[in-house]
Amino acid sequence: MMTEIDAELLEEILLFKASKANSSIAVLEWGCGRSSLYFPSVLNKHGYQFTWDSLENDREYFQEFASKLPQDFVTAKNVTFYPDNTLDNVSNIKRHELGNNHFHVFNLGIVRSPFVMSKPTNLPNGDAYVGLPSKLNQKYDIILVDGRYRRRCLIESASLMKPDGITLLHDAWRTYYHCAFTDFKHHRRIGEAWWIGSQSPLDFLVPVS
Numbered sequence: 354m355m356t357e358i359d360a361e362l363l364e365e366i367l368l369f370k371a372s373k374a375n376s377s378i379a380v381l382e383w384g385c386g387r388s389s390l391y392f393p394s395v396l397n398k399h400g401y402q403f404t405w406d407s408l409e410n411d412r413e414y415f416q417e418f419a420s421k422l423p424q425d426f427v428t429a430k431n432v433t434f435y436p437d438n439t440l441d442n443v444s445n446i447k448r449h450e451l452g453n454n455h456f457h458v459f460n461l462g463i464v465r466s467p468f469v470m471s472k473p474t475n476l477p478n479g480d481a482y483v484g485l486p487s488k489l490n491q492k493y494d495i496i497l498v499d500g501r502y503r504r505r506c507l508i509e510s511a512s513l514m515k516p517d518g519i520t521l522l523h524d525a526w527r528t529y530y531h532c533a534f535t536d537f538k539h540h541r542r543i544g545e546a547w548w549i550g551s552q553s554p555l556d557f558l559v560p561v562s
Contacts (some may be wrong), residue, residue, distance in 0.1 A: 355388070355523070355546070362544040363388070363497075363521065364395055370494050370519070377402035381486055381493045381513065384500025385409040385418055385456065393454050405454045406489070410482050410501045412460035419456075432456045440481050440488055457485055479505075486513050499523040507533035507550075514552065522548040 355363070371378050378396075380403060382389060389407045396403050409415045412434070419427050426432070431454060435441075459482050483505045486493075496510040498520060507530065510520040520537065522530060525548030534540050537550030549555060 356544075359523075359544045359546055360388075360391075362547065364392065366519070366521070366549075367392055367396060367495065368399060368401075371396055371399070371401035371403065374401075374494065377404060378494040379403070379491055379515075380405045380495045380497070381491075381510070382407045382497040382499070383482075383503075383506045384498070385415060386499070388497070388499070389418075389454070389456070390421065397453070403453060404491075406457065406486065406491070407454070408457045408459070408482060408485060408500065410459050410479075412458055415456065415458045426454075430455075432458060435459045435481065440485060483509055486510075492518065494518050496520040497523070503530055504533045508536050511536035511550070511552070517551070517553045519549055519551045519555070522550070 367380070378401065380393075382405065385407045389405070393403070393405045396405075409418075419432070433456070435458065479502050482500075483502050487509065491513075492515045493510075493513055494515055495518065496513060498506045498510060499522075500506070503522065503524075507520065507522060514520060524530075524546050525542055526546060530548075534548070534550065538552050539555050540548065540550035541555065543549050
């Protein structure tokens with residue numbers, strides 16, 4: 354869940370980056386949610402061209418989430434399911450066929466039991482969830498990290514950004530994510546729960562926490 358301040362901040366950043374793009378901007382999002390519907394609608398409303406790739410590790414959650422999507426969207430090529438948690442069918446994904454939004458849905462199972470104080474299981478199929486974007490032959494203007502395996506996703510995103518791209522981490526107050534910050538030449542906290550990182554100077558004005 355985002356606070357109103359953080360939601361407005363993300364909207365501001367998306368619109369700023371879109372306004373500076375020569376054509377379309379590419380957005381990657383680890384972890385689906387209402388943001389996967391709302392923020393693309395904001396870009397649409399302002400007439401910006403974009404692609405938006407959302408990755409979700411929990412198929413059951415996505416099925417609930419997908420009830421808010423038009424059925425023809427879910428059954429078309431806008432949603433790719435990975436039944437064996439592998440990347441076997443990535444070669445069938447054609448960037449020009451995706452339209453604006455595309456969902457990549459895995460089914461990694463329960464990572465942490467809600468009833469037992471135990472360490473998260475190290476599921477091998479998490480590699481597919483983290484590694485999918487590198488298989489899509491795409492560089493991104495904006496990457497949002499707000500799902501499972503956030504440290505690994507941060508490290509991966511450092512090489513997935515365009516030269517002036519940015520990565521945003523939600524719930525950045527969690528200190529166990531901070532070891533991944535060193536993969537970015539420039540980074541700082543912004544808003545209430547965001548962190549922003551880039552390989553280029555962060556030269557646009559955003560509120561600093």
